[in-house]
Amino acid sequence: MFSLKIAFYFLIRKNIRALNFIKDIERSHNIYMMGGAVRNYIENGYRFDINNLPKDFDFVVEYKKGRTLRKILCNRQIRYSRNKFGGYKIQIGKIKIDIWELKDTWAFKNSSMVANYTNLENSVFLNVDGIVYDFRRNKFYKKAYDMAERNKKISVVFKQSPYVHINAVRAISYAEKYKMTYSNQVAEIVEKYKNNSAFKKTVFRGGIPKNVN
Template structure:
């Protein structure tokens, strides 16, 4: 395990320790298989590893070694299944979205083969291209590293069930990390502007934002300004 991979694990454990049951929950999960942390929580730990800001949720895919033990474990907790086959838990007020690696949306609906390396490539936005194996300490962050090196948001895998959400997220990340939009990403924005007209797209993005973040990251005026220059 490299120094960076060790730092990521240490920071994840420190974050999880801040809430009474979260680390215990993750350690129990790790007994059922290899835990692949992906999404915003591990990305923020990677980018801002000196900061300890508790995330809204954790996304974890599992490479099962003992699937039966997993189903026994989850009976100890309240959970919901979403329409894509994942499990949502709320532990100490924190959301955990848990997936069987082989049954994530991308691996079920595209030609991408299920693997922890490909999980990092199965994202719509390249800034989400990071996976950390909690059990082995292995880090897959080539997409994210390239994003930060080039200071450019781009599309990794265009097939996605939540394109408008990802377009909204692209505008949030553009401001948050001072990134440019790639020509490919601008083309998708233009397609959606033409398909539903700009005003409808602004309304859609604004409502998606409130549903996803439970907060206003960008005002309607800010969304209009961003779309005007694309």
């Protein structure tokens, strides 16, 4: 079985610009992939579906030495916008990337949680998103995700978030997709936000089950 890193590089091999960009970052940073792309890889039998590219890739990078992330972006003349958490939103061909420095992770900047790669899985709002892959160590950190799978229950990991309404929508989507139930706390959040205007706007932007009401 190939590692996720090798599988990822194989998946994007024809997009030379994206491939070289990530490899360039790897020379000066530790790289961690988080969220949906990692979850898809595991659900697909520890491989990527070459015919179904993940909608985006979330990367957290930890600076070691050499060029900074910003310097690499500038040197490679890669256009970007800032995402809602202060990181960089990039599209290179069909490859969409959200990338940010580990120290700038929202949970680390807005709580007493130590800014450490082992805490990345604890920095997410929902346990289903608590999954991290470490490129350098070829290792998964996914205790929260494994618990969600084992108990078939969606629960809160890190309760502080500036976008709780988005996570409420995600909880509904995950519950339907994975046939999971809600913890009491998640059920209260969904009930609280389902009539919120921001919640409804998020639903109507697409990709969320139609039975949300």
